[in-house]
Amino acid sequence: EIVLTQSPGTLSLSPGERATLSCRASESIKNTYLAWYQQRPGQAPRLLFYGASARATDIPDRFSGSGSGTDFTLTISRLEPEDFAVYYCHQHGSSPYTFGQGTKLDFK
Amino acid sequence: QITLKESGPNLVKPTQSLTLTCSLSGFSLTTDGLGVGWIRQPPGKALEWVAVIYWNDEKRYSPSLQRRLTIAKGASKKQVDLTLTNVDPADTGTYYCARAVDYWTVYFDIWGQGTTVIVSS
Numbered sequence: 001e002i003v004l005t006q007s008p009g010t011l012s013l014s015p016g017e018r019a020t021l022s023c024r025a026s027e028s029i030k031n032t033y034l035a036w037y038q039q040r041p042g043q044a045p046r047l048l049f050y051g052a053s054a055r056a057t058d059i060p061d062r063f064s065g066s067g068s069g070t071d072f073t074l075t076i077s078r079l080e081p082e083d084f085a086v087y088y089c090h091q092h093g094s095s096p097y098t099f100g101q102g103t104k105l106d107f108k
Numbered sequence: 109q110i111t112l113k114e115s116g117p118n119l120v121k122p123t124q125s126l127t128l129t130c131s132l133s134g135f136s137l138t139t140d141g142l143g144v145g146w147i148r149q150p151p152g153k154a155l156e157w158v159a160v161i162y163w164n165d166e167k168r169y170s171p172s173l174q175r176r177l178t179i180a181k182g183a184s185k186k187q188v189d190l191t192l193t194n195v196d197p198a199d200t201g202t203y204y205c206a207r208a209v210d211y212w213t214v215y216f217d218i219w220g221q222g223t224t225v226i227v228s229s
Contacts, residue, residue, distance in 0.1 A: 001171075035215040037155075044204055044219040045147075045155065056217060088155055092215040096170045099155040 002026055002091050004100035012108040019076040021103045023089035027070065033093030034072045036065055039102075040085040048074070050092065079105075110134035112144070112205050112220035119226050126195050126225060130188040130205030137163045137185040143208035144188040145216055146179065150201040160208050161188060168214070195227045 003026040013019055023034065032052035037045035047056040049065035052072055062077045076083055084107055089100040116128035130144055137144065145160035159169045159179040169177050178191040192199060202224050206216035 031213075033213045033215075044206075044222055045216075046219070047215065047217050050210075050213075050215045050217075090155070090157075090215065092210075092213040095168055095214070096172070097157040097214045099157065101154045 001096055002029065002094055002098055004089050004091060004098055006087075006089055006100035006103045008103060009101075010104045010106060012106055013079055014108045015079050015081055017079050019074075019079055019083070019105055021074040021087055021105075023067075023072045023074070023100050025070040025072075025091060029070070029072075029091050030093045032068050032072075033091060034065075034067065035090040035092050036074045037088045037090060038083075038085050039088065040082075045088065048087075076105075110207065110218050112207060112218065114203060114205050114220045114223035116203075116223055116225065118224060119228065120195050121229050122196055122227055123194055125191060125193045126199070126227075127189055127191045128203055128205075128223060128225070129182075130190070130220060132186045132188070132207075135207065137161070137181050137188070139163055141209065141211050143211065143214075144205055145208050145214065146188075146190045146203060146205050147216070147219075148199075148201045148203045149222075150198075153201075157214070158203075159190060160214055162208070162211055166211075197227045200225060200227045 035050040036048040039045045111133045143162035146158040202222040204222045206219040
């Protein structure tokens with residue numbers, strides 16, 4: 001089973017700042033099959049990226065995904081108020097299709 | 109508009125079986141390549157993939173839950189049922205169904221709102 005470790009656990013920033021979230025896998029993820037989801041309080045997760053960098057429908061371009069092998073990054077270039085949420089990485093290449101423990105992005 | 113909606117009991121006793129239903133709108137499991145998966149989330153914790161079923165009736169299960177799980181399509185191909193037997197309080201949480209759009213890799217592009225299940229005597 002591939003274990004995904006996200007860091008930091010909590011990231012405290014202000015609107016307008018840049019956010020960098022990390023996801024590290026316990027072994028190399030084949031074909032960069034790594035997705036990112038955003039989950040706002042009381043809501044279902046929303047797909048942001050799959051295949052490490054393929055942006056899902058209607059995701060603003062201030063969001064970007066990158067990485068390969070075992071190290072992946074989600075970057076939000078300029079934070080908007082609605083971006084403060086929990087973000088999960090998810091490897092979608094090898095069963096079981098595991099999730100990271102999440103990074104909470106909250107207001108400084 | 110594509111939507112998924114979960115339904116099922118909110119409270120289940122330990123050792124009982126739990127069956128959840130995912131109702132599909134705007135698509136069905138007659139389309140090549142599409143699937144529907146279940147993901148759960150204990151209160152305040154991370155997401156956990158549970159199972160997925162595809163248009164061709166292929167099923168994939170989380171190894172840690174496999175012996176207690178069954179996923180199946182409804183006759184109309186617009187419903188997916190998930191049955192979990194011998195439930196335990198550790199099975200408490202929100203259960204989401206979601207659409208899987210790639211047969212070769214399992215990620216989820218559209219999610220239901222989730223249904224809360226409490227396992228307690």
